[in-house]
Amino acid sequence: MAEAPKKTKHSKLDAVPINLGLEQLYPPDEPMKPSTKFAFEIIAIPGLGANPEWTWKKDKVHWLKDGNMLARKVPNARISVFQYQSQWFGRGAVDQKLDNVANQLLYALERSRGSESKVPIIFVAHCLGGIILEKAILTARLRQNDFPSVFPWIAGCVFLGTPFRGTETQAKAEILAKFAETINLGASSSLLKLLEKDSDTLRRLRNDFVKLSAEAHIRLFCFFESQKSNLASQLPLMKGTSFQKMELIVDEESATFDGSENLSLVSDHFQLNKYTGPKDGNFVAVSDEIKVTAQKAPGILKSRQNALRQMLVDDKTYHALVAALGKGFSDLDATMCGSYRGPKAAQPSWVLDVENYKTWKDNPDNPLLWTHGKAGTGQASIASSIIEDLNKTRQQGTIVTSFFCDQGDENRRSLRGLLKIIIRQVIDVSQDMASHLLTDSKKGKKTGTQDLDLDSLSKVSTLWDALHSMARDLPAGFLYVVVFGIEQLSKESLSEWLELIRSIPTGDDRSEEAPVKILLLSRSGRPDIEKALKPRFLQINLDDSENAERVSDALRADISARVNELALPAPLAYFVKRHIHSRAEDNSIYVSLVIQELKNVQGTNMTAAEIRALLESFPYGLTEMFEVSLIFLLSL
Template identity: 30%
Template sequence: MGPHEGTRRNEQPSRPPIEVLYPVTADETARSIEVDIVAVHGLGANVDSSWTYKGGPRTVHWLRDRDMLPAIVPNARIMVYNYESKWQANAPRTRLELCGEELVNSLHSFRKDTRDRPIIFIGHSLGGLVITHALLFADRNEDLKYLPECTVGFAALGTPFRGTTMHRLADLVAWLMTPAGSHKGIVRDLKPDDQHLRDKVHIFCQLRERLAIPVCCLFELLESDYGKKAGLWGGMTRGMVVKEESAHIPGWPRYALQADHFTLNKFSGPDDRSFLTVSERIRVMCADSKNVIRKRQKNVQLDRNESFVGRGAVLDQLLGRIPPSKNRDSCQWTAIEGLGGIGKTQIALMAAFRVHDDYPDCSVFWVPATSATNFENSYREIGRQIAVDGIDKGNADIKTLVKTKLSQESAGDWLLIVDNADDTELLLGDNGIKAYLPSSRRGSILFTTRNHQVTTRLGIQKQGTIAITEMSRAESIDLLAQGLEENQMDDADGTDVLLDFLADLPLAIKQASAYMAEVRISTTKYLELCKASNETMIKLLSKDFEDRGRYEGIRNPIATTWLVSFEQILKSAPLAAEYLRFMCLLAQKAIPASLLPPREDELEVVDAIGTLKAYTFIAEQQERDIFDIHRLVRLAMQNWLREKGEWEEWVTKVIQRLAEEFPYPKHENRGIWMKYLPHAQNVIEYWDDTVDKEAAGELSYNMGEGYHRLGRYQDAEKRNRLTLELRLKVLGKEHPQTLTSMSNLARGLNRQGKYEESGRMHKETMELSEKVLGKEHPETLTSMENLARALTGQRKYKEAEKIYQQTLKILEKVRGKEHSQTLTVMNNLAHMFNEQGKYGEAERICKRTAKIFEEHLGKEHTRTLGSMNNLAYALRNQGKYEEAEKIFRQTLELKEKSLGKNHPSTLGGMNNLARALQSQGRHDEANQVLEERKKRESGE
């Protein structure tokens, strides 16, 4: 299906996946480019020679030569997709699907500044199937589905939509050439009438029909010597490589070319008969591209939602802001923000009708921010409604024209609603939607968004931001009751439980209500069906229902989520199913991709995550590779694991994975363990169900240290007690890890002022460490230090100082005078001197330790801050108030930055600063600091 051309991959220079053939000069590029053309070569072919004719007086590359296709469509940018399609030797282990995914991802990156430009595909042979898979993949991906929506043509040159008779030869050659590196993955689906290929083509036909993509199929009339092209049996294997019935789909335009399969994509010059046929089809596609886009994209028309209930307070707040007459000093911007499916669009829609009813002279315009194309088409409709001059001209700058018109006083009062403003790049990027928003004192703009970052980056003030939460229970009951008889909701408790299950999410409630009204069942029965089995529940939540208050063709998000059953995912995408089972045991929000079970094949991972995103089981946050799992999906999946008997297996897998990835918490890796902590907290609740208690203990241990560093000492105590319990059972009392757990628990008790219990445990730990590890072991020395700190808390200063001095003597011997552990013990000793009133000694020690800590660890490190705080304390108590105040202020600022404003250590730093101010008689300033501390402590 294309000669085996070119050299080995390792002999070729690295080439980009997308290469521009025309235009090639700056002057040509400056022309108005209206369409992108992308050509994809066939099996075993080379990206250069595939489109080049070499049999005449000159070599002709019909995609690049100026008298060929560039002359026919001068306003097109012509590109080729460079992918590896070899299969006979040194072949990549790839598949059609992967080639298609790479194509759309490459185009997505390459066309980042021109993503709304119409695009035409040319595919020779297998290249046509690559294009087919590419468009199908893009249509399933929210970030890429604009590509098929921008596709205005597809010229298929000898594409084997129903496979090829050459498949048997290719399969045989691939088998014979296995020692040379042959791989038949890329030809696997080319068997005539292959079921997988038929399914893909069928789905593509539906996509093509839905988007009305112009397609033309060109097929060969001459036989080919395909054995010779494969390097075998020259002259003995002639025939039609792709027969007419395979090269076109019934109902699609088709054209015959006087060529064999291997010259179907090569033309001798501008007068070549086949070139004239092919180029004319492409010229027509280019000329009609704008009409295709215009017919495809419809202006959004929404009806009043007569079943709208509740949200009275929110509507009152909106109607007090968004009518233009409410503020004649500026064009007021307002944002409704909240979770997807929470009802933002419905609230905005109701507000729009209320403004229309209450202010008849105010025009109300609605534009979706789902894509630049939808936005521009809605602006075109607005332009037509308000009679903007030149709005329908071919070269009209529609967005600028409408912006200019609405920015004029003569446009009158208007309200512009920008719905689904979730994509910050689309909204705020170069040439983004924000640049085309009008501004007039007679205008007002309302945004709906699920992304709070959009609100802040738009500069909308707090008073202009309206956060939408779940419906109140009373509102949920009213919405559920729409269309139901009274006796269908007579079980108040059952109704309440059902609404808990539906998370008071308006779309889920409305869907449930519609189904109950249709089949005439009660809320109690519906709840029983939901609980009966996951299969039944998925079917219920997948039911479509009529909703005239939604966009035409847009289905309920909850229904979209459940269109594909868990069983289908298990069969068709096992890694996606694995990830879903894994993620349901983590926290609902902010799941890092780095926590998922690793795979060597990165494309497999991308495909699995893409599957889950495509079915809306998970959503990617603004930050890349961070995901949320829908609450209903998460709960249902947990139930599914229990019912299938997989609960214990997956609890164990998740605990083991977290134990492996969760690092021992330090200041330096705070960003990592803080990201993992919520997920560890969720799964550790199921530690009774894991068979790997050692992993559970390891995870619990690191969590306890994390809580300790966050100042959450009660949580740390809980985790450390669990860790100690597990390690005592699994490892025994004298195991080093058990001793570490005892030490951590005692340290947390000391932080909470439980000095007696802490002291007893530290003493026991020290004695056991000395016995098991030896007196000079770091863990033994840590136990000695901790015991001394506990004794300090009990005011047993002599005992504490004795242990400190013993510890220092050993540390200086085995670790050195400037080792961080040595300095930490010195710092703790200085703290004790401060407690005893030995301020001069404390000052001397702290100046040394603070200097070394800062040099080695930096100003923001907790050890540096602790040493500086002890120094300031000693200075204050010696009457050196100004010097103490300066250091207290410095440490407070650093603690707020590194630990957070509400960390116990930060709050303690505020106390220290207040006392330093009071010592100088500056009581008003001190009181202000204490008042701020009180607010932070109370959470105000």
């Protein structure tokens, strides 16, 4: 029988083995890969001289690694720890520099995430780890070309006893380190020197970090100890002895920022990052703040992107963009709002109560709604009611845009013109969004240098991509796009538009998509439109039996409102309303033609009998009515 391997006993003065860089703790037994499949990235940074095995562990409970601890509190997070050499006492002591450690963290993080990662990052730092974190974030901001996946995606930092103003204990530790250095059992570490109480280096670092965090909307939360620590128990030569030296290692003043969110823990300095289990009060407090940061992460990142973008688009560039996007449109109001000038309905359109409309409006998995019907089903009125509803009920951050196609207008039958006007409405709401129309090569560190390539605005692909980039930058909600009369686009534009629509994913495939919501209105009888839209997207068919009744009821209400505007005597108004509805065959175009005929004879002193006779002369249905109106027009 083979002998069991003997366990090697290590001296308390031996070098502590460290696996340098990032080590993934959860999910366990999984190699470090790009973080795109996780919802959050949690990075823990230990303090000075930390033992990798016991820094985050108490008895057998490892709160970063165990599935019932932080992983349960913040699901779908990758939790890793950053290991670095910081031993200052013993045979493995090294003289480590702050810049070097901060760079190690950034390079390791960039490699593990991948340059395309946009997963929010939450840092948890104990003691000196917080100082390293300050330096790393400041460096990441200055060197975004080197670390593109880091600074833009930092959501927040949770600090556990970080001595932002240094600590009185540092002086004692440095004396011990110098003594140990003379007998080859230590090193006078630069990291240890850094923790000098009220040092200028820490003050400058703290001021720069607080300023950057405020500008970048990084959420900061500081925990501090409320109990004194036995300093002697942490020194290798004193462990196991009865000697005690009790003192507060990092007091509240040093462990917090002015005006920062902070909370005390019932703990000494060396137990701030160790917990007994899920019900440990200190763990609950710390994990709650990590969870809150995760919940706020999307808003934090978008607020930062908007704030940083403000300096990229000056007024001159913005106004040049607005002018270029609107160039060639003779009537911008009609282009964006349509030419429907009927009376405002007493009640919103019935379409707003249709389940498919509600689903499209609120569900991110349904990007497009197609509303279609024969000519005269009141689509212009429906479109106006939908736009009004979206503007009234929109949540903060949502933008509503619209475009009314017109085959008789060169720009309004063009897909390029459509996208230009939609984008113009977006930047009307938020000037910052205009940065997505600047050439990428001029962004970055060249503050104040803005380059607008007006020729790029003629490219449909550029405009389409810019629109989706803008939607991704919304702080919340959706970017709604309502397009009326898509059958009036030119053949080439409609074909290209439908091809872009086909590329829009639906359902579960939309997890990474921009929150763009498109509502299309068109007339029936276009197989190309039906083929592209009917199989994949929600629809409201105005011609089916159930909706036809609703169209008829809506038209009756519209007739009543429009006749009331004529101010006819009550008996005559009643007759006109009934007569028009009986002959309109539920066609709003017919109604508009008849109402216009009645307006034409207003002021001619026609009697009620003559008006009745005029109405009786009008035929049934749209086609014949159009011919009558045309003959009347030509006879003028």
